[in-house]
Amino acid sequence: MLRLLRAVSSILERVYERIMPGFWLRLKPGYQWAGAILLVVAAWIGSGLIVHPTSPVAENSDAKSVDTVPLVRVAELTTSERNATITVRGRTQALHAVDVRAEVEGTVKAIHFDKGQKVSQGDVLCEIDINDRGAKVAQMNAMVAQTGKELEVAQELFKEGFRSKTQLAQAEAAYEAAKAGAATMGIQLAKTKIRAPWNGYVDDRYVDVGDYVRQGDKCEMVIAPEPFLAVGAVSEHDVGQIAIGDPATAVLVTGETVAGKVSFVADRADTVTRTFRVEVTLPNADNKLRDGVSADINIPVKRVAAMKISPGILVLDDRGVVGVRTVSGGIVHFLPVRPVSETPDGMWIAGVPDHTRVITVGQQFVTEGERVKAVMDKGGAAG
Template sequence: MKPSRVLAFVILLGAIAWIGSGVFGRDGEQTAALAPQAETQEQSLFRVAVLPVTVENHARRIVLSGRTEADRRVTVIARADGTIEQLNVRRGAQVKTGDILAVISDEAREALVAQAKAKLEQRRTELRARLKLIEQGNLAPLQKPQLEAELRAAEASLAQAETELSKNKVRAPIDGMVIDVPVETGQPLQIGAKVAEIIGLDPMLAVVEIAERQLGGIAVGDTAKVKTVNGVEAEGRVRFISAAASAQTRTYRVDIELANPDGRLPDGVTCDVILELAPEPAAHVPRSALTFSAEGRLGVRVVGAGDVVAFVPVRIVEDGLDHVWLGGLETGQRVIVQGQDFVKEGQRVTPVEASATVIGKG
């Protein structure tokens, strides 16, 4: 082989070796550069605070504004004409059933009673005498039914006269408090004139109006708590739920019966009524976790498998100042409670369990 050819062959091998060393060097440098870049991407994932939730049956509560109302309210009227001779009560008096509130002049009703008594005694005497005559055969037996009928008529006349006389006394029909006495001693009255007004304070009612969407959550017998504006607190039970809505407000009347033996609860005072509705599955989360999807749906963002963000639509079961009860979640889901507005669905994040200060107290 000629020396020139050998030299050319050596030069070719050298060139190939030089080119090869440059390619392999760059591949090594690229591989060495990719490892730190992957580590940097891992470290740059957005950190979010998450709270694992537990779904439980939660009894919803609603607070409604209402008023107290006396269970019984009676207007006492005069049942006879006459003048008030005696007035025994005034506003604020406590009365029992049957107590005499006022006495009206008899207007000859006592005389009518005396006359009826005399007539009855006469009929009795006549009946005894004629029965003896009938027994002796001196009087026809057919007269006995007539004599007995006359006696019964005399008894009825006396009962009627005594009833009219009893109307002189105006009596309390219920236990309660007298709240109005619009008459005075010596005042003439006619039948039907108002003498007094009485309200029964025990039991007392708390009356509220409930929306139709909440109507299905309560039932007669449910417990309710009541607090009046003057600080009196009481607990009672739902006694009545209206079956017809108000034409003006489209709400339904609900009566809560409250024991009031000492009269602490007055009639007509404003009060707050707390009703517990039927329980339903819900999770307790901070209110700040609520957000909206791109479509405008209310929900929360959660961290799912692979630490990937997902959006879960929810419904508010019960609203609160700092926390809410939400339906639509599942036990164990990690709800993002901090940073949810800075991430989007499908994004991979670094979840960090929320601290007690974030979780707060129920």
């Protein structure tokens, strides 16, 4: 390269001696200045090429310095027998909660219980004005008495041969019709008093004194405090492990833990979520449970070989599967896992063989099949 530059420089000098003096003098002063600047820049670039030639050896040494093996920390984990638990996200629900409705129309005459008050089965919640129902009941009772007397006379005359069977049948029909009418009016009168269907408490009130209600309009909501339910939905994978009568616990968002038993497992999946409804019956003798409180429903199913880890070492593979990354023979592997249970100081997982070296630090920065250098975690624990 140096010889080539010297040869080019010699040729340029000869050209300059023969051509440049006359040519340079014919240029305008502005072009002369531009040419001078161009020559200075060209000389500066050329000097850089001569003084600092590229070294192939240096490039190769830099490439070698980049080629390093990732360092990860691992812990050798062991398994132990553990009760596997299916955890279902759900909520509490009153087993008996109903809107008590009017069965006859009329004006609300009285409200006997307000929201939050306890009621007993048969207590009158709302009372509707009877209007002329009382008079109609009295009228029908009078008709019963009259037709009853007429039937007695018809029976005596029939025995003496002064009445035919047809006339006797007519008297009997009139008497039965009067009794039916009286019973109907009595029922209508009784329905003006809307009663509690069971022991419980009033959770809501929909009407006030003076409101006009029609048949089917709501009066009050009554909830029975016991028993309560914890309801949730389990996946297709887990539903086969749950049976009616299995013990279960509901951990409420309020901090309470209530033990109960599985009382219902749906046979048909929800068409949208493809999950199955599960109900756990809970005692509520102290009336502390409330309807609609979020809860984690824990259902023990069977004993499995599980290991305790810190949730922070879990990763997702390219398909979104939850698992851990392990090291065997200096190569990274991925193992899918299944949560077994959670504790305040960690979680238990299944699906990893005993004495597996699990990556505890650096698992997020390596991929399956990659070669790494593994350093044993102090204490050999991942939790």
